[in-house]
Amino acid sequence: MNDSSPYIALDRVSQVFTTTDRDRVEALADVSVSVRRNEFVAVVGPSGCGKSTLLRIVAGLLQPSAGSVQIAGREVVEPHDDIGIVFQRPTLLAWLRVIDNVLFPLVHKYGRTDAGQRLHAEALLATMGLEAFANRMPDELSGGMQQRVALARALVQDPHILLMDEPFSALDALTRDIMALEVLRVWEERPKSVIFVTHSIPEALLLSDRVVVMTARPGRIAEVVDVNLARPRGLATMGDPLFNELSQRLRAHILGTIPAVA
């Protein structure tokens, strides 16, 4: 496949929810965005801008009210399994050891795993620095470690697409930074098309190739910013003058989308 052609393409996607008292809530309005193969796209915006809805639509868990989604040229009409999802909370299974939590998608889908898959899962845990914890139970791990297990779980099928829904928002600031660098490293080792939803501008800039800025109610795309920071990136990237410039620009944009502040 041509590297510049869109791998994930959303075409004028709208989503309207009808609440119980028959109010119509417009979560997404006319959203068109595309993600190239192995591109890292961050989505930032205020709460309630339909970012999570967007991820669910890409995953095929939700059918848009209007518009369409294509992945690798095929229309998405149902959930498809070439996707790994990392949620806001780790949501590990308390009754499974860490290694079995990583293997869970395979056990859940096929009912079994083979030795090769076990090795792969162990390698993933090693990548996350968790090889010593493979046989622990999830509640013996810190929040950051649990979220790393959840990331390993999302990667165990080696999917082409990784969807991350504010994956670090439940973590403390220090752990967040460590996790962001971790994701950066994992993505550079095993490139994937990533859609990364976040509230954090520095996080979005550090990780992504492009930042999609959204407005709230209804969720619309306000701007798409190219992040032309050199790769591989790391802590030093945050000292780059371009990083600060983009950060200022995004901040102005996001604050501008909130009517009360503007």
Added chain:
Amino acid sequence: MKRIFRSSGWWPPLVTLATIAVLWQGSCQLFQIPPYLLPSPGNIVTAAQSLSVGQWFGDFIATMVVVILGYLLAIAVSIPLAVLLTASRLLSQTVVPLLVIVQSTPIVAIAPIIVVTLGAGVLPRVLITCLITFFPLVVSTTTGLRATPPELIELSRSLRAPRYREYTQIRLLYAIPYIFSALRISVTLAVIGAVVAEFVAAQEGLGYLILFSTSQLHVAMAFAALVVLVSSSLALYGIVTLLQGLLFPWSVPKRALP
């Protein structure tokens, strides 16, 4: 509540019980209360000794058979029912009102009707026990199945796994703490159910022994049977708690992380 049950050892409750027994014995003797009004602990022990171990064992087993069968029947009915109620909104809407009606019916009131319909064997007693026991099980299991984080259900859907595995590998296990807290309540309810059933129709069992003894004004014997019933109920509660710890150690809240 859990902490009260767990952390205090065996001694404080035993000391409390012993103190009550001594005060009880003392007051009975001091005020010369007739044993048919309130038998003293001494009277109760004497009454208990008037039956052979074999006779006690027979009544104990008769009651326990009803308790265990009714309890197991309730589990066998309520957990699959809870799964169905979680899986189907339509079923939930049609069956739940029916369940509430059953639960609102005083079982003591319909027990004689059940006995008339089903005869005086073990079956009606098991059914009465089951009726008293199963409602908290259904409610609690359904709550647990529905409390499963939506992310895990989305994960299951996105994997396009067979639908039954959403239950066998996620929801039912997630519900385990809910199921066991209901199982603990239900096992004591099962003892109540069995006694109620024996009051209505039985020629054996500890409930029957209480009914028979009081009709003869042999109140001390009724108290002796009551002590055995309460002890059995506590033992069953303990066994269920123990089973949870053995089968699903992860579901027992830890006091401190290692």
